[in-house]
Amino acid sequence: MTPNNIFKIENLEKKYGERKVVDIKNIYVNNGDFFVIVGPSGAGKSTFLRLLKYLEEPTNGDIYFEGKKLSNPLDVNIQRNISMVFQRPEFLKRSVFENVEFPLWIRGKKDNEKVEKVLGQVDIGNLIREKTSSLSGGELQRLALARAMVVDPKVLLLDEPTANLDPYNVELIEKIVLNLNKAGKTIVMVTHNVFQAKRLASSAGLLLNGKLVEVGSADTFFNTPKDARVKDFLEGRMVY
Structure with missing residues (x-):
C-alpha cells in the first residue's frame, strides 16, 4: 500500500x-x-x-x-x-442539536461550538432547537451529514x-x-x-x-x- x-x-x-x-x-x-x-x-x-x-x-x-x-x-x-451517511438515516426523537451532539457525547466529548459550526455548514443552523419530527426530507439528510461530519472523520x-x-x-x-x-x-x-x-x-x-x-x-x-x-x-x- x-x-x-x-x-x-x-x-x-x-x-x-x-x-x-x-x-x-x-x-x-x-x-x-x-x-x-x-x-x-x-x-x-x-x-x-x-x-x-x-x-x-x-x-x-x-x-x-x-x-x-x-x-x-x-x-x-x-x-x-470513517463516517457513513445512510440512504434512510435514523435519528433520536430529540432536537437537531442533540442529534449532532450525540456522536461527540458517546466519545466523552462536549463541543457546542463544533456542533453549531457543522449545522451552519449544512445550512440548518437556524433549526438547532427544532425536533427532528418537524424537519423535511432534505433537512433530515443534511442533518445526517452534519452528524457524520461533527467527529471530523x-x-x-x-x-x-x-x-x-x-x-x-x-x-x-x-x-x-x-x-x-x-x-x-x-x-x-x-x-x-x-x-x-x-x-x-x-x-x-x-x-x-x-x-x-x-x-x-x-x-x-x-x-x-x-x-x-x-x-x-x-x-x-x-x-x-
Missing part, C-alpha cells in the same frame, strides 16, 4: 447463504479522492459501503485502512475516522445521499460534499444517478451483480470507457 492509498481492497467477497452480493478483486481508494460507484438497484452498492465501514464482515478477502487490516472488533481509531461514506430529494436539496448537498472533498475529506459514494456521478466524481466505477466492471479516473470512465457495459449503462441501455 502506497502512502496515498486510504483504502486497499483485496479479493473481497460477501455472501448471504449461497448468494454472492459483492465480489471485488483488487482496488485502491486514494487519500482525498471522491470515488463514486454507479450501478443499478440490487448491484451490491450499499453492501459494499457497509463492508468498508465494517458494519458487515466480509465472507472472504481483506480491507485495509491506511495500511491496517480491518477486523472485528474494529479498531476504535479506525472506527472514528478522514472518510465519508455516502449511500445515495440525495435519493428522493427535490432539486434544491440535491444541489445544496452536492455543494456541501464537494466542499468537504476540496477541504481534504476522502469520499466514497454510491448512486444510480449517472449525471450526479459526473458532477462529483474524481474517480468512478460501475458495479454490476457485485462485481466492479471498470474503475478509472472520472474523465476516462465517463468519456472513454473500455468496457461496453459501462458505455451501455452510462447511455441508459443497460440490459445485463
